[in-house]
Amino acid sequence: xxxxxxxxxxxxxxxxxxxxxxxxxxxxxxxxxxxxxxxxxxxxxxxxxxxxxxxxxxxxxxxxxxxxxxxxxxxxxxxxxxxxxxxxxxxxxxxxxxxxxxxxxxxxxxxxxxxxxxxxxxxxxxxxxxxxxxxxxxxxxxxxxxxxxxxxxxxxxxxxxxxxxxxxxxxxxxxxxxxxxxxxxxxxxxxxxxxxxxxxxxxxxxxxxxxxxxxxxxxxxxxxxxxxxxxxxxxxxxxxxxxxxxxxxxxxxxxxxxxxxxxxxxxxxxxxxxxxxxxxxxxxxxxxxxxxxxxxxxxxxxxxxxxxxxxxxxxxxxxxxxxxxxxxxxxxxxxxxxxxxxxxxxxxxxxxxxxxxxxxxxxxxxxxxxxxxxxxxxxxxxxxxxxxxxxxxxxxxxxxxxxxxxxxxxxxxxxxxxxxxxxxxxxxxxxxxxxxxxxxxxxxxxxxxxxxxxxxxxxxxxxxxxxxxxxxxxxxxxxxxxxxxxx
Amino acid sequence: xxxxxxxxxxxxxxxxxxxxxxxxxxxxxxxxxxxxxxxxxxxxxxxxxxxxxxxxxxxxxxxxxxxxxxxxxxxxxxxxxxxxxxxxxxxxxxxxxxxxxxxxxxxxxxxxxxxxxxxxxxxxxxxxxxxxxxxxxxxxxxxxxxxxxxxxxxxxxxxxxxxxxxxxxxxxxxxxxxxxxxxxxxxxxxxxxxxxxxxxxxxxxxxxxxxxxxxxxxxxxxxxxxxxxxxxxxxxxxxxxxxxxxxxxxxxxxxxxxxxxxxxxxxxxxxxxxxxxxxxxxxxxxxxxxxxxxxxxxxxxxxxxxxxxxxxxxxxxxxxxxxxxxxxxxxxxxxxxxxxxxxxxxxxxxxxxxxxxxxxxxxxxxxxxxxxxxxxxxxxxxxxxxxxxxxxxxxxxxxxxxxxxxxxxxxxxxxxxxxxxxxxxxxxxxxxxxxxxxxxxxxxxxxxxxxxxxxxxxxxxxxxxxxxxxxxxxxxxxxx
Ligand SMILES: [Zn+2]
Numbered sequence: 001x002x003x004x005x006x007x008x009x010x011x012x013x014x015x016x017x018x019x020x021x022x023x024x025x026x027x028x029x030x031x032x033x034x035x036x037x038x039x040x041x042x043x044x045x046x047x048x049x050x051x052x053x054x055x056x057x058x059x060x061x062x063x064x065x066x067x068x069x070x071x072x073x074x075x076x077x078x079x080x081x082x083x084x085x086x087x088x089x090x091x092x093x094x095x096x097x098x099x100x101x102x103x104x105x106x107x108x109x110x111x112x113x114x115x116x117x118x119x120x121x122x123x124x125x126x127x128x129x130x131x132x133x134x135x136x137x138x139x140x141x142x143x144x145x146x147x148x149x150x151x152x153x154x155x156x157x158x159x160x161x162x163x164x165x166x167x168x169x170x171x172x173x174x175x176x177x178x179x180x181x182x183x184x185x186x187x188x189x190x191x192x193x194x195x196x197x198x199x200x201x202x203x204x205x206x207x208x209x210x211x212x213x214x215x216x217x218x219x220x221x222x223x224x225x226x227x228x229x230x231x232x233x234x235x236x237x238x239x240x241x242x243x244x245x246x247x248x249x250x251x252x253x254x255x256x257x258x259x260x261x262x263x264x265x266x267x268x269x270x271x272x273x274x275x276x277x278x279x280x281x282x283x284x285x286x287x288x289x290x291x292x293x294x295x296x297x298x299x300x301x302x303x304x305x306x307x308x309x310x311x312x313x314x315x316x317x318x319x320x321x322x323x324x325x326x327x328x329x330x331x332x333x334x335x336x337x338x339x340x341x342x343x344x345x346x347x348x349x350x351x352x353x354x355x356x357x358x359x360x361x362x363x364x365x366x367x368x369x370x371x372x373x374x375x376x377x378x379x380x381x382x383x384x385x386x387x388x389x390x391x392x393x394x395x396x397x398x399x400x401x402x403x404x405x406x407x408x409x410x411x412x413x414x415x416x417x418x419x420x421x422x423x424x425x426x427x428x429x430x431x432x433x434x435x436x437x438x439x440x441x442x443x444x445x446x447x448x449x450x451x452x453x454x455x456x457x458x459x460x461x462x463x464x465x466x467x468x469x470x471x472x473x474x475x476x477x478x479x480x481x482x483x484x485x486x487x
Numbered sequence: 488x489x490x491x492x493x494x495x496x497x498x499x500x501x502x503x504x505x506x507x508x509x510x511x512x513x514x515x516x517x518x519x520x521x522x523x524x525x526x527x528x529x530x531x532x533x534x535x536x537x538x539x540x541x542x543x544x545x546x547x548x549x550x551x552x553x554x555x556x557x558x559x560x561x562x563x564x565x566x567x568x569x570x571x572x573x574x575x576x577x578x579x580x581x582x583x584x585x586x587x588x589x590x591x592x593x594x595x596x597x598x599x600x601x602x603x604x605x606x607x608x609x610x611x612x613x614x615x616x617x618x619x620x621x622x623x624x625x626x627x628x629x630x631x632x633x634x635x636x637x638x639x640x641x642x643x644x645x646x647x648x649x650x651x652x653x654x655x656x657x658x659x660x661x662x663x664x665x666x667x668x669x670x671x672x673x674x675x676x677x678x679x680x681x682x683x684x685x686x687x688x689x690x691x692x693x694x695x696x697x698x699x700x701x702x703x704x705x706x707x708x709x710x711x712x713x714x715x716x717x718x719x720x721x722x723x724x725x726x727x728x729x730x731x732x733x734x735x736x737x738x739x740x741x742x743x744x745x746x747x748x749x750x751x752x753x754x755x756x757x758x759x760x761x762x763x764x765x766x767x768x769x770x771x772x773x774x775x776x777x778x779x780x781x782x783x784x785x786x787x788x789x790x791x792x793x794x795x796x797x798x799x800x801x802x803x804x805x806x807x808x809x810x811x812x813x814x815x816x817x818x819x820x821x822x823x824x825x826x827x828x829x830x831x832x833x834x835x836x837x838x839x840x841x842x843x844x845x846x847x848x849x850x851x852x853x854x855x856x857x858x859x860x861x862x863x864x865x866x867x868x869x870x871x872x873x874x875x876x877x878x879x880x881x882x883x884x885x886x887x888x889x890x891x892x893x894x895x896x897x898x899x900x901x902x903x904x905x906x907x908x909x910x911x912x913x914x915x916x917x918x919x920x921x922x923x924x925x926x927x928x929x930x931x932x933x934x935x936x937x938x939x940x941x942x943x944x945x946x947x948x949x950x951x952x953x954x955x956x957x958x959x960x961x962x963x964x965x966x967x
Contacts, residue, residue, distance in 0.1 A: 089530070190537040191537055196765050224539060225539050225765075226540070226541055226542065227767060305759075309571060310578060314578075326575070355757045
């Protein structure tokens, strides 16, 4: 019976509860037990009150795990940072409120890179998360806890947030579906801000249908977020049969220099599969994409340096116990409260905004961003989607890149341009690599690691994107992961 | 030493005005002065993690109205920026303000050009518990976040002002203008109007500006005038002594008249302004701007013009009434009570000349005991010659003291003018008899001598006689 519960996707679980085959409380207890016994440090807290959503909601009480970046009324929310120790928000983020209203039950808060800054989940103040495919490896980040929870089957699905790839990259490294919606599709209210002009909430799920189901319930214009627009049409369950007439663009020339051979091999195989399903592969220029990482690592830290200023020990969270004056209180609180990567980015961002440097850094980065937006606009005049690998490599070893921030930042090479353009993109499982990353592996191979494909669509074309992803998913023999291994 | 150089003071003003909106600039919290500390707050204005600002539409409309009243052009798209600095009264660690594109720019009010007027949010209020009253060295600091997030408009003038007195008069006009718009209480004591002044001096005839100092947080028009004059004197003394003016921020202590330095240029902040990514540009439609323009009330400058041209009031009195918000409102109330056909000029003269002399130029006449209707009636009694000027002044003394009805006071005090009654003629006879020298003089053509006769009559009648009437009777009696 429990194996059967584990096999249900979120959408299937909703149907099973509605059909009376499974009870919401049975499913909730099942997942809460599994989350409490989690071995991958996926959770920062697991719900202790067993608060199951009232019956009758569209999500039928199906449990969900929530990234610790989302404020939840009455539940300690720390963004995996010591500085927010003890912070219990007096309000729900809009995403949580909408899921609550739709009848979701909450299992717990998932681990993440501190303030969503990282690509390996090693920047959490509460310990690294391990990848359920191979516990010596990272799950990706920053939504690593959410991805590990879904991959390990301690949650049927989870929310993530994506600023430069924080949903898509961990989804790829954990063999899951991760969707970053169009900037503005989902309200940011109550999502602790990292880089406000880039942050978007989205689903991390086992399949595309679940991603569509969650998006349906979290998108929408929100009076509390002036930058939210919502999607122009209802999100529908993907149902396309083929990719006939659709053009998939590959940015050319694409720099494969830093990309693992096996990632390239899986990508090439993915292109063949797209063609087999009726799609057409074309090449198109994205001339400024190569500048995206540099621009991103100016803009995101600049915004973060201001967003994190409110963590000052005055009104909430942890305050250093000092005898001196105000300045000492600020310095010690922030010195003790923030981890090294957060400090690094605050310093980068503060510098980039400083008088005398603004034009050379922040101003220039914004110009690059404008160019990238124009590139994507032009590209979508000749194709329906843009495809790349999601991550240049498969999941890397814990500690492998922690001493080299630049190497770590390169993990976002394929995801960042899309974030700057503000368009939606999905990462979905595309194939497996052998454990040493040297070759493509067949399903079932011992120690194999997942490789993801990223598909990006024009602004607000989420339905079209989900349809294409759904077809690709069906053509890919990959309905397997740690959650079905019966651990 | 040759004669000391003559210097010209150059002054620009920065005025913060709290808008009297129902709610705060970026959240739904109610605004109220003097409420229990920290009762008007929410996660947004406390800067909780994850919260986002939502602009107050009423505040945007008020800012546009302010800009239009100051002759500014309204930007079709203006931006909000973040101004970054750490202080406990600033919950987010940045203030949302406007930077390179303010909503209003390039205006002019009564000869002083407006550089810009932009929207921003107010800080909360630090209360320092301890001896020094300043945050460093205070025993403890507590923060009341009620004020945090109040919508502000900051008005920045060009350096077109040249004296403390001019600054004071212009600020009075600005205040009356804002008050008339109804967008702010403009109450300096409660801090809904705050003013800083940038002051420099330069040799007369020189074009380029001298080094300026900034005079902060002066909380009455009188102190602004005194503070500016004190700073001009300080800078003049420095330059005359061959020393330099340093760029610094100063505080004027009105009780001692002294200026103390708050911080120098070296300590100036780098605010690291950048566009606020949580907000979209403010883009008011031209229809909205036209609508606001059409609904602007008559403003003090126009009002002064109307008083002068239509009511025949002197230019100076017109300005005094129109530029002084409370005085102007009271005057309008007296006009209304007097009704059509009243002698408006006389009303103006009585309000400005007599009432102000009794209650003071800074008082709000609406708070005096003289009801507008009583004032109107009193002036009308004078016009009808039912009381003499002297008698009316006595009535006004009584009204200021304890209020009431002018007719009743005239009756009770026996102040009714005597008109051309026989009684007056009798008193004139007595006066002529008592002043034979004056009679002689008048007969030989020196009418000035009538003064003695009138004085006698006034004394006898306790001022109830009308001077003009007495003259008429004298001329008749002497056949002049
Ligand atoms: Zn509030």
